[in-house]
Amino acid sequence: MTEIPVEHGLLFAAALFCIGLVGVLVRRNLVFMLMSLELMLNATAFVFVLGGALHGNADGQVMFVMILTLAAAEVAVGLALVVHLYHRHRSLDADRLDVMKG
């Protein structure tokens, strides 16, 4: 099988995660924020699969499945919210959605 240092895989995951994080922080459009979030989830999922492969057991992939489920749920609810908010405010600007602030 492939022969790569673990840390390279981990570094890749970290980089992917950070890119996603930058996206969440920089973007004001909710759709883009959701996409960035997907990147971050995938980065974590990659770490799990990597770990599972290193230890040679199935737990990593089980966790991947869970993350997949989570992502599905998150995207479903998130997108529903996006649609709803767009209907209400005619905008996808995250900074304008602060009506609940105390």
Place this chain on the structure above:
Amino acid sequence: MGAWLAWIPLLPLLSSLTLLLLGRRLDERGAALFGVGSVALAALLSLVAILLFVVSDGTAWGGQALSWFSALGLEVGFSLYFDGLTAVMVGVITGVGLLIHLYSVAYMSGDDGFARFFAYLNLFVAMMLILVLAGDFLLLYLGWEGVGLCSFLLIGFWYRVPENGYAARKAFVVTRVGDVALALGLLILVQQFGTLLIQDSVGQAQLLWADSDWPFWVALLLLGGAVGKSAQLPLQTWLPDAMAGPTPVSALIHAATMVTAGVYLIARTQGIFLLAPDVLQLVQLVGGLTLFLAACSALVQQDLKRILAYSTISQIGYMFFALGAGAFSAAVFHLMTHAFFKALLFLAAGQVILSLHHEQDIRRMGGLLRPMPFSALCFAIGCAALAALPFTSGFYSKDAILLQAYAHGGAGIAWWLALAGAGVTALYSLRLFVRLFLGECHTAPTPDNRWPMRWPLALLCLLALFGALIPQPLSDVFVSVPAGEQHVSWAVHLAVLLMPWLGLALGLWLLLRGEDLRRRFAGGILARVWRTGWGFDALYNALLVQPLSLLARLNRRDLLDLPVGFLAWLSRTCHQGLSRLQNGRLRQYVAGIVWGALLVLAVVL
């Protein structure tokens, strides 16, 4: 004995309650019936009591009628005590009181507060009687404060005029200062003897306090109370303002009875004062100073009733002077005669004021002799007695004071002041009479021929002339003060006798020169100082009233609330600061999370 004595104050008290509760449903006749009737009955009862007392060769009656309360360590009862001093006081109160009540029926008729007036007046008589009949200091204190209350209510009787309200409040508060001193004196007695029975505590004081500091303090505090009630220095400022009340009130409360309560108190507690010669000296000095200062003030007043008010202060000063000099019975004697002639003067003044449509300024009076001969007669008798011209009642009592005082202590400062005061008294009496009745008539008075008002005046005239003949059963009351070694020489007699004439002569001389005292002194600083009562009012205003009200104004919102308010402000500010973080901006939350992660990682590393 004793139980029925309680009816003397109870009758006016009940009548007062009736008038207060039902007054609005009674017409003037009904109210007058209650008001005068009850005092008449009380006078009758006290006459019986006095006669019985005299017949039973002057042994004092005392007795516990009912218990008021008995706390742990203090028992107080509604106990009464009747001796010669009480007899004199009760006689004066009910006698003069009855005459003034009769007079008031005519004087107050037509006033919409007629029933209320008699309710207060009856209440006053009741309280004054309680004061003098009390065998217990606390009961005395009840009467003491009670008469103060009635004085307050009656000064403010015409309550729609704001000035009356201020005068009333001033009177009550100033006397209350004295009352607090009196109360503290009572507290010492409670602490020392555990009883407030007057005779018991005075007796114990004489037994136990032969040489201790206590008599000094107790006597000083009692003097404080007396000074407040009797308008002596330094608490005299309320009395001239108290003239805002109806004139019969001035006659009864602020001349004849209430203001002499201080004299009564000192006379009653003679036993304690004798143990404190320093305080007795102080009493004499207070009396001497007061009588002279007030007489000077009376000299330049322009308000008829204020002249009489200062004259009252001055005359009570004589009584204090006498008490301080050890001439106790002379003081009580003067108390009685003063009640007669001062009531007469006030009531006659009331008649004049009423005839002149509530004019009180003597500058707008004059020449009233012809239109109002009866009032002129009353004034003549009253002024003569006030000036202590021979063969009037005032002559005997003032003579007694000056001579006895000389006999006891010789001629100190106070004595010279008292002697000089006698001259000034004659001078202002003359001025008063001249300004009112001689000269040109400026006004058109309504005639003073209301007989219901004349009868009491006529009787008071008789009393002012011959009141000195009424015997006073005081021989057993006062411990006779060892007479001083001073020989009363003929020169002293002569001086005392001539002093009023001297004053009169000076007055006549000025009069013949066509000069008026007022005009002579008008521009002078001295006159202004005298007219304002030696500036005591201004002094107290600057020293006490202004700072207090300034303090009150500054701290109206209660500064102690500030720390609490600061705590509230602090927590609200913090809360607002924190809530600003919770601003609903998703990206800032995420940034916050990242910062946190960075920090945690940095710590881990």
Place this chain on the structure above:
Amino acid sequence: MTGLFYFTMLIALLAALQVVRGLNAVHALLHLIVTLLALSLLFFLLGAPFAAALQVIVYAGAIMVLMVFVIMMLNQGDAAVEQERAWLDVASWRVPGLLCGLLLLELGYLLLAPADGGRVRAVDAAAVGRTLFGPYLLLVELASMLLLAALVGAWHLVRPLKNRREGTSDD
């Protein structure tokens, strides 16, 4: 084989950058799908064919289709691109870039410390299935409940607004 691995990584990262930088939502989405497919390949290379398959089917297939639909529903045109351009000025990159750079540095420092290489071993779908429905059965149930809740929630949220106004009166 190793070369392919690193090449795929590079593609994934570049595509991810494009997602974050993109102005047009559809373009960004396509880049996202590229990233996901690249990850799928990586999974395969790591000996997790089951995960790779799921990644393609569920992620790149189902979830992304959902997003495409939504982007279509929102129907934002050129104006949206201009909007994005306005929002993405240089200044707005500074702080997030700094933060994430720091985070990456810290992570890198952490990860590079224990240099301990290892071989990856293949885990087949059967093993995953046995584990999933063995010790992790409860988790599966929970996940199903989560999905159900998400389903209900999503349905509730996107009901036409008019009906909501009539039904409840929550605003």
Place this chain on the structure above:
Amino acid sequence: MLIWLLLVPVLAAVLMPVAEGWRRDGSRWLSLVALGLQALLLLPLGSDGGTWWLESRTDWLPLLGIGWHLGLDGLSYLLLWLTVALGIVSVLISWREIRQRVAFFHCNLLLSVAGIVGVFLALDLFLFFVFWELMLIPMVLLIAIWGHDNRHYAATKFFIFTQASSLLMLIAILGLAFAHRAQTGVISFDRDDLLQLQLSPVLAHWLMLGFFVAFAVKLPMVPLHTWLPDAHTEAPTAGSVMLAAILLKTGAYGLLRFSLPLFPEASAAFAPVAMTLGVLGILYGAKLAFAQHDMKRLVAYTSVSHMGFVLLGIYALNGMALQGAVMQMLAHGFSTAALFIVVGMLYERWHTRDLRQLGGLWTRLPRLSGFTMLFALASLGLPGLANFVAEFLILAGAFQRTWPLTAVAALGLVGAALYSLLLVQRSLWGAAKPAAGAPDCSRREWLVLGALALALVWFGLHPQPVLELVREPLLRVLDAPLAHSGVELSSSWLSLRGRGL
């Protein structure tokens, strides 16, 4: 028996909605019936010579040593009567004033009464604390719902003050319970058990302070008084009456029932400070009362002044002063409540409490003015009215402890004259300012004010029943310090100078 005293108001409070449905004034009548029933329950009680006239003890949480321990003696009996009487007065004066949520109002009123009754009966400290809190909450609601403009601020302030201070008391109670466990191995909250404790002076001092602060806030003592003017001013009339007449008394009662007997030495050592604070309260309250334009606020500050006398009397620690303090509690209950009622009646007629807008009321409402005069005179301590007896006894008792402080306290009498007469002069006298046409006392108002006036005069001339009633309980309070401490009190601080004050 005792439990019924508590249950009657609670049951009535629960039944309030039913009564409201029955007829329009149903809740008012039900409240009257409940309070009347309580009065009937109280009527036949009397001393049987023992410490407690009635005592009941049931386990509640035996594991924690918490019991349902109630006891009634002369002191509680007196205060229970005060509670019931003023409770009835509160219902009567709300008849016209409260128009909204009437049932809930009376529900709160009765619950508050129940809490207060519980406070006066509880002999288990935990139980006492429960009732202490129970009486507070309905009171806060009374202020917050039916109060005037600034009611939320006032209610919150009141709540925070009392709650924070009772937290200190809770700590002190727990401290006592744990001290009991440390000494005997058993935890107990029972007053009888805790009385047997031998505490180290330092511990006793701190625990005593915990109790003292809670009670002093309720009393209120001067620097902790600032909730009171706000609460009084903003509360509805019935709320002010309950606060002034009864709730403040729970503080004094707590001092007498718990603070002094539990910590005799610590209290004796603390007494000079407490007395000084009391005197401070007398003068400061009087001074602030003098400055107010708002009539209700003025009366509220007179409360501070009067309760300063109570504090002074309690810590004078002798029979006379203690009797005076209890008498003052009663007299203040009547006189201040009456003044609050008068202010409420004026507010009902003209919707103002500002003395600058009132004046000349004697012309407009002679009867009500007569009552106002009487109550103002009671407040200034006129002899013949109840307050005088109280203040004189307090001063006489305090004088035996420390004459300088007492002399200063006596100046409070001048202050009382100042503010009372100011009230009379500015509201009753002068030119008539408010519009004519307002009706004078109605029969209901006459009844309430007349009863209070009668009580003031009656207890002023015949205070003996009250003094008798509390003689035994107070002697027991006094016995404690002498029996336990052995400290010679009287000589050592006859003058406070020796204590560095």
